[in-house]
Every structure is written in C-alpha cells, then in structure tokens.
Amino acid sequence: MKYPLSFENLINHLKKLPSIGGKSAERLAYHILAMKPEEASEFAQSISTIGSVIHSCKVCNCICEDDLCEICKDLNRDKTLLCVVQSSKDAYVLANVSSFTGYFHVLNGVISIKNGIGPDRLNISSLLERVKQDNVKEVIIATNPNLDGETTALFLAKLLEKQNVSVSRLAYGLPVNGNIDYADEVTLGKALSGRQKI
Ligand SMILES: [Zn+2]
Structure with a gap:
C-alpha cells in the first residue's frame, strides 16, 4: 500500500539528506507529522530562509x-x-x-x-x-x-x-581515550613519527 502523495513527497525530500535512507526518512516524516502546527511552520521557515540569510x-x-x-x-x-x-x-x-x-x-x-x-x-x-x-x-x-x-x-x-x-x-595521532589496538597501521605510523618528548 502506498502512502498519501504529500507524505510520500516529504519522505522523498528527507531522503535527499546525507546518511538518511528510506527507513530513517519514513521515521522522520512521522515525527514531522506529529509536530504542533506552529513548530512545523517554524521548522519549514528555517529551511526556506536559510539560503538567503546565511552568506560568507x-x-x-x-x-x-x-x-x-x-x-x-x-x-x-x-x-x-x-x-x-x-x-x-x-x-x-x-x-x-x-x-x-x-x-x-x-x-x-x-x-x-x-x-x-x-x-x-x-x-x-x-x-x-x-x-x-x-x-x-x-x-x-x-x-x-x-x-x-x-x-x-x-x-x-x-x-x-x-x-x-x-x-x-596539524599533528596526526591517536584519539584521546582511544586504544592503540584499535588504530590502523597508517595512524600508528603517523603517531610514532610525530611523537613528542615528555
Ligand atoms: Zn570571519
């Protein structure tokens, strides 16, 4: 069964966002549908004006x-x-x-x-x-x-x-609180060559 066209449209727009697949888009669309009208309107306005408000x-x-x-x-x-x-x-x-x-x-x-x-x-x-x-x-x-x-x-x-x-x-190296055995060979090599005296 297909969703109503407007709902399907919203899902398709959300799917254009990075890292958002079909299932996530569907979940977000339901979330937007459940918003209060004023909240949804502010949300929509923020998207439609961002391009003209922000510059370099x-x-x-x-x-x-x-x-x-x-x-x-x-x-x-x-x-x-x-x-x-x-x-x-x-x-x-x-x-x-x-x-x-x-x-x-x-x-x-x-x-x-x-x-x-x-x-x-x-x-x-x-x-x-x-x-x-x-x-x-x-x-x-x-x-x-x-x-x-x-x-x-x-x-x-x-x-x-x-x-x-x-x-x-910028120096290369291991992430703070990270584990040496999780780091790849290139990162370990860079961390060794960029070592500092303590
Ligand atoms: Zn500046």
Whole structure:
C-alpha cells in the first residue's frame, strides 16, 4: 500500500539528506507529522530562509549573517596566527578549542583530482592577500588527513614558501581515550613519527 502523495513527497525530500535512507526518512516524516502546527511552520521557515540569510564572512569565508562572522568579530584573537580549514564547520569546531587563539581562513573545499576541483575553485588568493596584509607569522594548515587534504596542504605550503611566514600542519595521532589496538597501521605510523618528548 502506498502512502498519501504529500507524505510520500516529504519522505522523498528527507531522503535527499546525507546518511538518511528510506527507513530513517519514513521515521522522520512521522515525527514531522506529529509536530504542533506552529513548530512545523517554524521548522519549514528555517529551511526556506536559510539560503538567503546565511552568506560568507568577507574576511575568512566562514558562514555568518552579518558582514563578519563571530570569530572575526572577536578582537581578542591573535591576528598573526591563521588556521586554514576546508569548511566553516571545521572553523567553528576548532574555534572552541581554547588553546587556539588565532583566526581562520576557510578554503571552501580542497584540491581534488578525482572530483575535478582545482586550486582556482578555492579561496586561496584571499588567503595569500591576508597573510601579507595582516603580517601573519604562522599559518596552520588543518585540512583533513586524506589524499586531497594532503595535496592541498602541500600546494599551500609551496605557495606560502615565498612569504615570510612559518607553515605548519596539524599533528596526526591517536584519539584521546582511544586504544592503540584499535588504530590502523597508517595512524600508528603517523603517531610514532610525530611523537613528542615528555
Ligand atoms: Zn570571519
């Protein structure tokens, strides 16, 4: 037996979300159906307006509602320390690490030969401009530890070589509270080579 068309439509929209299969979409659709009308309307409005309300910070490209994002508005951070990330999500995660006091630059992706993404599609020229203008002393490249992330990090390091700036990469290693016997060989190798004196 088929569901009513409108309910089937809702399920199909929900299935477009990442990690949501048919069963999960069905469960979520029932949940939405059970919402109070005002709650459902607020939910729908939040989805329909998000694209026009959110844009990129004019300094770091992070998502924001004003000209500047919350991180760039924070004047207590260190302008000479810049962390390069591939997405706004990563910037917001790292901004909550209290030991990091610098600012961020969001590339909006990584170089990917497989997906046909070249450096011209990323916010690289604004990064170089910013390093020069703000007299940045250190750039930390925090792209993901995979092939595309590594390619991008090496590409940026090469470009930044010409500027008077120290370039570093996030360390690889074991997760805190993790177990050595659960880690894969590559992670263990990287953890060993990145060992620190105690
Ligand atoms: Zn910003």
